[in-house]
Amino acid sequence: MLTRRNFLKYSLAGAAGLAVPATIKASTGTAPAAGTATDKRWVFLVDSTKCVGCGMCVKACKNENEVPYDANVSRTWVERYVVTKDGKVHADSPKAARDGFTTQTIDQGHHGKEIIKPADISKAFFVPKLCNHCENPACVQVCPVGATYQTKEGVVLVDRTWCIGCGYCIMACPYGVRFFHPVYHTAEKCTFCVHRLHAGLKPACVEACPFGARQIGNRNDPNDPVTKTILNNKVQVLKEEYGTKPQVYYLGLSMEVK
Amino acid sequence: MVHGEIWTMKELFTYPNEYIYWSVQIVMYPFMTGLVAGAFVLSSLYHVFGIKELKDIARFALVFSFALLFAAPMPIMLHLQHPFRGINVMMTPHFTSAIAAFGIVFFTYGAIVASELWFLYRKHFVDKALALREKQDKSFVEQLWYLLYGTLTLGSYDVSDEALHRDEKAIKVLAGIGIPVACFLHGYAGFIFGSVKANALWMTPLMPVIFIMSAIVSGIALCMLTYIVVMEIRKFMMKRSRKTWQQSLEEVKGAEMHVVKMTAKYLVLFLVLAITLEFLDLIFRGYTAVKSWDVLRSVIYERDFYDIFIMQYGIGNLVPLLLFLVPGLTIRRTILGVLLVLFGVFMMRWNVVIGGQAFSLTFAGYMHYLLPIVPHDWETAKEGLVGAVGIFVMPFVLFWFIAKVFPVFGETNKAH
Amino acid sequence: MKNHVFRPLIVVIGIVLLILAARFVYVPKDFGSYERGYIYSWHRQGDENFWNKFTIKYQGKEYCKDCHEKNFTSINKSPHRIIICENCHGPAIDHPSEARSKLVIDKSREQCYRCHVKLPYPDTARGRIKGFLDPEQHNPGMECVTCHDPHDPKLGGA
Numbered sequence: 042m043l044t045r046r047n048f049l050k051y052s053l054a055g056a057a058g059l060a061v062p063a064t065i066k067a068s069t070g071t072a073p074a075a076g077t078a079t080d081k082r083w084v085f086l087v088d089s090t091k092c093v094g095c096g097m098c099v100k101a102c103k104n105e106n107e108v109p110y111d112a113n114v115s116r117t118w119v120e121r122y123v124v125t126k127d128g129k130v131h132a133d134s135p136k137a138a139r140d141g142f143t144t145q146t147i148d149q150g151h152h153g154k155e156i157i158k159p160a161d162i163s164k165a166f167f168v169p170k171l172c173n174h175c176e177n178p179a180c181v182q183v184c185p186v187g188a189t190y191q192t193k194e195g196v197v198l199v200d201r202t203w204c205i206g207c208g209y210c211i212m213a214c215p216y217g218v219r220f221f222h223p224v225y226h227t228a229e230k231c232t233f234c235v236h237r238l239h240a241g242l243k244p245a246c247v248e249a250c251p252f253g254a255r256q257i258g259n260r261n262d263p264n265d266p267v268t269k270t271i272l273n274n275k276v277q278v279l280k281e282e283y284g285t286k287p288q289v290y291y292l293g294l295s296m297e298v299k
Numbered sequence: 300m301v302h303g304e305i306w307t308m309k310e311l312f313t314y315p316n317e318y319i320y321w322s323v324q325i326v327m328y329p330f331m332t333g334l335v336a337g338a339f340v341l342s343s344l345y346h347v348f349g350i351k352e353l354k355d356i357a358r359f360a361l362v363f364s365f366a367l368l369f370a371a372p373m374p375i376m377l378h379l380q381h382p383f384r385g386i387n388v389m390m391t392p393h394f395t396s397a398i399a400a401f402g403i404v405f406f407t408y409g410a411i412v413a414s415e416l417w418f419l420y421r422k423h424f425v426d427k428a429l430a431l432r433e434k435q436d437k438s439f440v441e442q443l444w445y446l447l448y449g450t451l452t453l454g455s456y457d458v459s460d461e462a463l464h465r466d467e468k469a470i471k472v473l474a475g476i477g478i479p480v481a482c483f484l485h486g487y488a489g490f491i492f493g494s495v496k497a498n499a500l501w502m503t504p505l506m507p508v509i510f511i512m513s514a515i516v517s518g519i520a521l522c523m524l525t526y527i528v529v530m531e532i533r534k535f536m537m538k539r540s541r542k543t544w545q546q547s548l549e550e551v552k553g554a555e556m557h558v559v560k561m562t563a564k565y566l567v568l569f570l571v572l573a574i575t576l577e578f579l580d581l582i583f584r585g586y587t588a589v590k591s592w593d594v595l596r597s598v599i600y601e602r603d604f605y606d607i608f609i610m611q612y613g614i615g616n617l618v619p620l621l622l623f624l625v626p627g628l629t630i631r632r633t634i635l636g637v638l639l640v641l642f643g644v645f646m647m648r649w650n651v652v653i654g655g656q657a658f659s660l661t662f663a664g665y666m667h668y669l670l671p672i673v674p675h676d677w678e679t680a681k682e683g684l685v686g687a688v689g690i691f692v693m694p695f696v697l698f699w700f701i702a703k704v705f706p707v708f709g710e711t712n713k714a715h
Numbered sequence: 716m717k718n719h720v721f722r723p724l725i726v727v728i729g730i731v732l733l734i735l736a737a738r739f740v741y742v743p744k745d746f747g748s749y750e751r752g753y754i755y756s757w758h759r760q761g762d763e764n765f766w767n768k769f770t771i772k773y774q775g776k777e778y779c780k781d782c783h784e785k786n787f788t789s790i791n792k793s794p795h796r797i798i799i800c801e802n803c804h805g806p807a808i809d810h811p812s813e814a815r816s817k818l819v820i821d822k823s824r825e826q827c828y829r830c831h832v833k834l835p836y837p838d839t840a841r842g843r844i845k846g847f848l849d850p851e852q853h854n855p856g857m858e859c860v861t862c863h864d865p866h867d868p869k870l871g872g873a
Contacts, residue, residue, distance in 0.1 A: 093841035095829040097802045104806045105772045114301050118315045123836070132663060137315035141829030142841075143850075150309035150664065159848075165836035170314075179496060181755050185398035186387040190758035193750035200762040205387055206380020208320040209398055215497035217314035217660045221302040226380040236769035245773050251797040252840060282590075283496055299312070299661035390738050391746055395754045410730075414723035421719075453726065455719035462719065469720050 082195045083233050083288075084260040085171065086267045086276075090293035091254040092167040094119055096141035101249035103139065105234065114220040115139065116231040117171040117246050122297050123147060125161045130297045142167070168298050169254060171246070172197065172218040172231035173279065173287030180210035180219060180230075189228060195260075195288060196235050201227045215283045233257065260288070302380065305679065306669045313664035319656045322682045323670055326652045327374040327690045329488045329510060330517065330645055334694070335371050336485040337518010338364035339412065339477055344565065346415075346474035355558050358419065359529070360522045362705045365412050366698035372405065374690050377681040397491040408477070408484050415473040417453070418466040420705050424451045425458050447704070485514040492651060499591030499662075500598070500655040505580045512573035517644035519566045520637040523559060525698075527634060529707070530555045559633050567623050570640065574616055577647075594662040602665065603657060607650050615643015772806035775799065779807070790866040803865065822858045824850065827865075 102117045103110050115137035123131045135148040147155040178197050181189050188204040191197050199210075204227035211219040211228060222229035234244035238257070242248070247255045258267020270276070276290040279298070291298075303318030338360045344350045345357035376382045389406075392399040428448040431441060486507035492498070493506025530551065537548050581599070584592060599607060622636040653668045671683030680686060745760040776799045780787045783800075790796055801807055803826060804818040811817075831846035847853045854862065 091840055093830060093839070093844060094834075097798070097829070101773060101802065101806075106769075112301050113304060114316045130663070132312040132661070134312075134315050140825065142834065143825065143828040143832045145834060145848075149311050150313065151667070152310045159835035162835060162837070164838070165834070166839060167841070178755060183396045183398070183495070184393055185396040185401070186384075187391045187393045187746065187757035187759070188387070190749075190762075191751045191755045192763055193756075198762065198766050200759055201765070202762070203384070203387060203391075203759055204381065205384040207375075207378070207398060208380075209396065209491075211316075211320050212495050213497055215660060217317050220316040220318075221320070221380060223301050226302070232766055232769075235766050237771055237773075239767045240771060242771065242775065248773055248775060248799060249802055251799070251802070299663055386741075389734060390741050391757070393753075393757050406730075410723070410727045414727075417723050418720075453719075453722040455722055457719055465720055 080193055080261060082260040083174065083238065084195075084258055084267060084271065085174070085233070085289040086256040086258060086270055086292065087169050087289060088254050088256075088292040089166055089168045089295075089298075091252045092119065092169055092250075093252055094121055094138060094142040094167040095251070096138040097249045097251065098169060098246035098255060099137050099139045101245040102231075105237075105245035106232070108229065109223050110139075112223045113137070114223070114229075116218070116229070117169065120168045120170060120298070121147070121165070122168065122295070123157055123165040124163050124297055125157060126163045127161075131155055131157060132297075132299065164295070166293075166295060168291075168294070169246075170216070170218070170279075171289060172233075173216055173285065173289045174231075174233060176286030176288060177284060179213045179215065179283065179285050183209045183213040185209065192235075194235075194238075196233050197230065198232055198235070199228045199230060201225050204228050215280050215285065216287075302678070306671055306682075308667040308669060309659075309664065310667065311659075311664035312661050313659035313666060314661060317659055317666060319653065319666055319668045321652055321656060322378070322668065323653075323684075323687045324374040324378040324682055324690070326645070326648045327687050328371070328378070329485070329492075329514075329652075330648045331367060331371045331374060331690065331694070332485055332488050333510065333514030333517045333644065333648075334521050335364055335367040335408075335518070336481040336511070337515045337520075338367060338522050339408075339481040339518070340515050341519050341522050341562070341565070343474040343478050343481075346470055347478065350561075353558070353561060355554065356522060356526050356562060359526055359707045360518075361412065361416060361419065362701060362707050363522060363525060363694070363698055364518075365416055365705075366701050367694045368409055368412060369697050370690065370694040372401075373693060375401075377686050377690070397487055397494055400487050404480070404484050404487055408480050411473050411477045411480055415470055415477065416705060417451070418470045418473070421452070421455070421466055422458050422463060423706070424448050425456050428452050429456070451704070482511050486511050488514075492655065497660065498655050499595055499658075501651065503580055503584075505576055506651075509573065509576045509580065512569055512576060513644050513647055515569045516566060516573055517641055519562060519569065520640040520644070523562050523566070523633065524637045524641070525695075526562075527555070527559065527630060527637075531630075556630065559630065560628055563623050563628060563633060563636075566637075566640065567620065570616065570620060574612070591662060594658045598654060598657050598665070603650060603654050606646060607654070611643055611646035611650055615639055615646050619643065770808065772808040773799075773801050774807040774810075775801075782811070786866045789864075793867045793869055795865060795868055822860050824859055827859045 096119055099115055099118055102108070103115060106116060108114070108116060113136065118134050118137035119142075120132055120134045120138075121142055125131065131147045133148040135142075145157065145159070147157065149155050174191075174195055174197050176195070178191055181191055181197060184190075185207065186203060186205055188200045189197065189210055190200070201222075206221065206226055206228070208221070208228070211221070219228050219230045221227070234242075234246075237244055244255075244257055247257050256267050256270075258265040258271075260268050260271070262268060270292070271290050274292060276292055277294040278287040278290060279294075280287070301318065303320050303322070306322060307318040309317070341353065342357040342360035342364065345353040376385060379385055388399060389402040392402055394400065428445065428451075431437065431445040431448065434441065437445060489507035489510030492501040492510075493503055495501045534548060534551055534555075537551065584595060619636040619639040622632050622639070656666055656668070658665055671679035674680035674683050674685050743759050743761065746758070747760070749756040749758070749760060776787075779800050786800070790798075790800075803821060807815075807818060809815045828850055830841075830844050832850050833844070833846040833848045834841050835848065836842045859865075
């Protein structure tokens with residue numbers, strides 16, 4: 042509840058507020074968000090070795106979450122990395138891979154198309170990306186009005202009725218998962234399909250992936266297969282150096298992944 | 300069409316959702332706030348430190364700073380996707396965000412400038428209000444003026460020497476408090492950028508300090524420019540009319556040159572400080588060469604070389620520095636100098652805001668900003684050349700109105 | 716009249732009180748800091764409901780079982796069993812109903828290219844799926860479904 046007293050407290054905390062995150066981070070650590078053991082904490086597991094780049098996840102996500110199908114933005118996307126024998130990395134994600142990868146040419150945007158001879162390829166792989174629902178979400182920290190927030194289950198959401206559309210959260214996200222919704226003109230991002238989770242279903246992208254490259258799990262449940270995989274296997278997260286503590290774990294990630 | 304797509308040209312490997320979301324209005328925003336802060340600091344140099352040479356320009360700078368103050372939030376309003384919700388920043392501030400401080404800092408600062416102006420012009424308001432009160436059968440317009448001045452006195456008609464003395468003391472105190480607040484106002488604009496850890500170009504603790512320095516530079520430059528223009532108009536009027544003036548034409552000319560020379564010294568001082576800090580930042584980045592340096596180097600030394608080294612440092616900093624340092628400063632040279640300085644500071648903002656988005660978060664791709672010149676819808680108008688120029692013109696228009704209530708010249712000698 | 720110096724301050728305090736009053740009216744009552752504290756969960760709690768209640772569009776494979784038994788059983792015997800029906804037919808929300816009595820049937824070759832254009836990537840799952848480096852070589856200009864039944868691709872064959 043918001044009382045005047047609260048407001049004054051926060052106002053006084055003003056300058057100090059900017060310095061607070063560091064201290065809180067320290068006390069939270071990697072432990073699950075405050076709450077009882079029965080609380081869930083959703084985490085995601087991507088097995089990038091299984092991904093074939095069909096883009097069914099992107100298609101499903103756009104349909105499920107009413108992100109205009111032809112707009113060049115997406116809550117989730119798939120990247121392709123082709124490493125040639127000279128060590129060069131060639132990567133792309135045309136139309137966020139909504140239609141899958143159906144040619145060998147690499148889309149370099151304004152730079153044109155790049156054709157790589159099969160004989161030159163030393164390795165290649167696909168990497169699905171989505172919001173990391175970080176433990177310390179930088180995007181939430183910088184929202185000036187409290188329009189984006191993290192729920193107790195760890196999901197980062199945006200309030201479409203409160204967002205002013207300043208774009209600060211888009212700038213603050215190191216993973217580039219946010220964008221302006223073409224219809225609502227508010228910041229938009231992956232929700233882990235909370236509406237499906239609450240109905241006992243899996244997120245649309247998980248459901249749509251034929252190859253089992255995407256899985257969702259509850260980190261607070263030690264018997265959850267995803268939790269087990271994360272604990273028992275060599276997993277990685279993206280851009281760890283930003284201190285955001287991302288909660289999308291990757292199996293078989295290569296160092297070339299940006 | 301996705302916001303930002305129309306003016307973003309993507310190259311090599313970028314994430315699908317990346318566009319230039321912060322466009323020209325976000326360049327204008329720190330530019331305008333910088334002018335506010337700079338103008339205020341200039342006026343305070345006289346009020347607080349008693350630098351007598353700046354007396355003439357001080358009052359002018361304060362009024363101008365007030366006009367700029369109203370123009371400063373406008374770029375943000377034009378930038379927001381939901382401008383009418385902008386009030387949420389005051390209603391539910393989230394202080395872990397640098398932007399949330401805007402509401403508070405801006406309001407505090409506005410209150411200080413307005414109060415200072417009130418003390419400075421109190422006698423003028425009282426005089427006007429009393430004169431109008433005496434007058435029989437006021438016209439409708441005069442009624443309005445009377446109402447306005449009556450309100451502006453805030454019910455205090457005491458203009459005894461003792462009271463005026465107290466006014467002066469209050470001005471001094473306010474100007475004193477105002478300097479750190481003005482620096483904070485702009486320092487926080489720098490903090491907005493400096494604290495974005497996701498952006499390799501922005502993230503440096505030097506950012507707020509660099510912003511403050513260049514803010515003061517631009518504020519002084521704009522005040523000098525406007526001052527010169529106003530003085531030239533006055534001189535022109537003096538030549539034209541046969542009315543006897545308080546000062547002779549020669550006196551005005553001499554006074555103008557003196558003010559300009561003095562102010563130019565401070566301009567050069569802050570300009571040197573700003574450049575030093577910027578180069579410190581650049582050298583440090585090159586030397587430490589962390590992960591992002593490869594892509595930053597390619598942006599700074601290759602893609603944006605022209606914008607950064609030719610436009611900003613060359614034309615915007617080095618040339619004016621030479622213009623001011625070569626002895627025998629003239630008005631014309633000053634005008635050229637301050638115009639270039641203003642341009643240089645604008646380019647600095649541009650290179651920070653647009654340059655910071657010139658490379659992708661992947662560090663393996665680039666984005667090029669194509670400023671919409673000819674608007675074909677509301678979005679390309681407000682976030683294009685038209686919007687930017689509109690914002691730049693706004694404080695001058697506002698100044699014209701505000702100067703009607705707060706006369707900047709004319710009564711200078713009588714009031715204090 | 717002595718203390719005129721403080722008049723601007725009174726005006727400022729007045730404005731601040733006005734803002735506070737405006738807040739009281741304007742800010743929803745459920746706005747506050749929740750489980751993750753002021754930093755990470757300063758928000759309007761009602762919005763969580765908006766997202767929790769968001770409409771579910773993808774119904775899942777089991778949903779089709781009873782009405783489209785033939786396709787369901789045949790696809791389950793084929794290598795395409797891993798692909799949920801809605802990937803090819805679109806979200807089945809409101810199906811079957813007046814609004815959506817039939818789902819999309821996309822017979823385009825592009826639909827199948829997603830997986831069956833062979834990409835020469837060694838040691839990847841994609842490289843192992845049967846297909847063609849150049850799909851335009853495999854019976855160009857014809858819909859794949861003329862020869863292959865997507866629900867039972869193995870049996871089909873010209």
